[in-house]
Amino acid sequence: MALTLLLPVLACLQILPRPVSLADEASLKPLLTVSPEYSTYCIGNSVTFTCLTPKGHQAMQFQFLRDGAEVDSAETQSQLPHTYNLPRLNVHDSGSYRCRYWTPGQKIASKLSDPITINVYERPPPPSLSLDPPCLEYLLGEPVMLSCIDPKVGKVTGYRFYNERNGETSTYAPDPSGGAKLVFLALHMADAGPYTCKYWRAESGQEILSVGSQPVSVSVLDPPSQPSLSMDPPTGVIKEGLPLLLTCTAPRDTGERRFHFYRDGAEFIPGNTWSQISTTGQGTGSMNVSVLRIPRASPNSSGRFTCGYEEKVCQKWVPSPRSQAVNITVTADKVFLLRFLVVGGSFFIINGLIFLISHCCL
Numbered sequence: 001m002a003l004t005l006l007l008p009v010l011a012c013l014q015i016l017p018r019p020v021s022l023a024d025e026a027s028l029k030p031l032l033t034v035s036p037e038y039s040t041y042c043i044g045n046s047v048t049f050t051c052l053t054p055k056g057h058q059a060m061q062f063q064f065l066r067d068g069a070e071v072d073s074a075e076t077q078s079q080l081p082h083t084y085n086l087p088r089l090n091v092h093d094s095g096s097y098r099c100r101y102w103t104p105g106q107k108i109a110s111k112l113s114d115p116i117t118i119n120v121y122e123r124p125p126p127p128s129l130s131l132d133p134p135c136l137e138y139l140l141g142e143p144v145m146l147s148c149i150d151p152k153v154g155k156v157t158g159y160r161f162y163n164e165r166n167g168e169t170s171t172y173a174p175d176p177s178g179g180a181k182l183v184f185l186a187l188h189m190a191d192a193g194p195y196t197c198k199y200w201r202a203e204s205g206q207e208i209l210s211v212g213s214q215p216v217s218v219s220v221l222d223p224p225s226q227p228s229l230s231m232d233p234p235t236g237v238i239k240e241g242l243p244l245l246l247t248c249t250a251p252r253d254t255g256e257r258r259f260h261f262y263r264d265g266a267e268f269i270p271g272n273t274w275s276q277i278s279t280t281g282q283g284t285g286s287m288n289v290s291v292l293r294i295p296r297a298s299p300n301s302s303g304r305f306t307c308g309y310e311e312k313v314c315q316k317w318v319p320s321p322r323s324q325a326v327n328i329t330v331t332a333d334k335v336f337l338l339r340f341l342v343v344g345g346s347f348f349i350i351n352g353l354i355f356l357i358s359h360c361c362l
Contacts, residue, residue: 029114030053030101031052031114032050032098032099035047038118038206041119042206043090043123045120047118049086059082059101061101062101065097095117097117123210124154124210126151126211127198129146129148129197131145131218132146135313138187138314139223139318140189140222140223145184148213149178157201159172159197163194180197196213198212225251226324227249227309228251228324229323238297239331243294245293246261262307262322270292278290290307297328303327304326306325
């Protein structure tokens with residue numbers, strides 16, 4: 001009878017939970033997380049570790065360790081005691097991280113969390129960036145190629161070209177011949193600007209991006225425009241023997257130029273007519289005005305004149321369209337003609353009389 005009465009009591013005692021000792025509670029290990037979660041990071045990246053206590057448990061103190069040693073929390077501990085922030089990673093931050101905690105009123109630490117290992121890589125050295133053809137300026141519509149060559153530090157996953165002016169980025173896989181090439185079949189004005197390039201390699205789902213190359217500049221110019229041609233006298237009619245000036249003006253200030261004058265479609269060669277061509281510019285190293293000077297105009301100076309120029313762009317001379325034509329008419333000097341007739345006639349008469357007298361006397 002007594003045994004029958006004790007059975008329910010014993011059953012109740014069996015289903016009651018066993019009291020958890022403070023030592024058992026402290027032995028529960030926390031959960032350590034990292035954000036962003038990679039196994040590989042670059043110098044300068046930012047990460048945050050978070051130590052989470054088991055559900056239903058509180059902690060009064062946390063400790064973060066790297067490779068078994070406590071990290072310096074004075075500089076990197078955030079306002080939240082259960083987080084550890086590294087705002088700018090360096091190579092020495094690589095290692096195996098763990099955390100633990102202490103419950104309120106207890107001096108026994110919890111078990112260590114499972115480790116999280118991170119590897120911080122120094123950024124690879126910069127590639128070299130070059131232009132082909134290598135020029136300071138290019139004409140609109142011309143082809144050009146940029147080549148990004150890495151310094152052979154290992155396997156490269158890809159390359160990126162950056163236009164620093166408009167922010168455009170182009171990504172390329174490695175070329176079989178090495179490096180990567182950004183090709184413009186015909187340059188547009190939007191293609192102008194300073195360019196840089198970088199390469200990267202994939203490490204555990206993370207991109208290890210190199211230092212950027214030195215920038216190279218792509219300057220795009222419009223083709224040479226039509227010059228203007230003016231004359232002095234402005235009427236285009238000049239007396240024989242007087243000076244004649246023709247001025248050819250290019251529309252923009254630029255570097256090297258060669259000017260040409262044409263009469264009736266053929267190039268006018270100054271040396272054959274006691275004339276000369278001089279070129280002047282508004283700025284140092286820039287020639288945008290050329291003057292054809294004919295000190296004494298002759299009937300041979302008459303004609304339909306035009307001018308043009310060549311600009312040196314990317315190691316070649318590029319011709320401009322020819323100017324609008326101007327007509328030059330050189331008229332004979334009547335006084336000079338009369339003087340020539342009088343002098344010439346007198347000379348003829350005097351010589352005739354000498355001839356007759358000499359024959360009569362003989």
